[in-house]
Amino acid sequence: MALQTWVFRSNRSLEVELLGGKFRDRRIGSGEVLSEELERADAREVLEWVSAHVKRLAVTTSFQSSGLVILHMLRAIRPDVPVLFLNTGFHFPETLAFRERMTKEWDLNLIELRGDHGSPERQAAIYGPALYERRPDQCCTINKVEPLQRALEGYDAWISGLRRDQSAARSEIPAVTPQTLPSGRDVVKVHPLAAWTKSDINAYLSEHDIPTHPLLERGFASIGCRPCTRPVRRGEDDRAGRWDGVDKTECGIHSLETGEFVP
Ligand code: SF4
Secondary structure, eight states, rough: OOOOOOOOOEESHHHHHHHTOOOOEEEEEEEEEHHHHHHOOOHHHHHHHHHHHHHEEEOOOOOOOHHHHHHHHHHHHHHEEEEEEEEESSHHHHHHHHHHHHHHHHHEEEEEEETOOSSSHHHHHHSOHHHHOOOOOHHHHIIHHHHHHHOOOOTTTEEOOOOGGGGGGGGTTSSSSEEEOOOSOEEEEEEETTOOOHHHHHHHHHTOOOOOOOGGGGGGOOOGGGGBBBBOOOOTTTTBBTTTTTOOOOOOOTOOOOOHHHH
């Protein structure tokens, strides 16, 4: 692969310089990414490339199927990569048990991230009960966006398992995209599985005999926090069971957008 140099620029853009290869500019949000070669590369090549070029690299996962594929590949490429897990305090017990199992079996370098308030009880004492029902954007900001933003100050790139086939909102995600933290510092977000389908994921998991999240057998498809996740019905996309009945499709970590909230 002709991917050789990756140059960060201070003007909120980044450039992937492809020596010996053809490329064209592609404008994504506020940043400029020259990423056509990465769009064509397969997932393992993308992971090898980012592992070779970015020292301060992390991967985020909630131990769902796409994340397991990435973790499995990274075990052979960069086994000590920090694995960031956002512990919101609202996970299903099955998620936490599966996380423990896979962390032990794969000897993962797991780093747990928590929101400012540390627990659902303390959050309820400050904001009242069931903030996730009344103001889910605020709840996600406290428990997901802000802790991840803080953690990412220690990294230059992070890997996520987003795929274009997961929902309409994700149908155009690029393989590589810049994000700007509240401090103004840029990080790079890498989606090695952007072009994969659910069938690709299941085939990989089956081929490598990788265990899957236990709630998949109970009709769940995308598994987030317990109060905001339901099983999906036939014909629904995988993320239809997230924040059902609420005008919300993402928690915010994939855009890192935050709002102004009045406690
Ligand atoms: S998914 Fe629901 S419970 Fe979890 S942080 Fe967001 S609003 Fe809160």
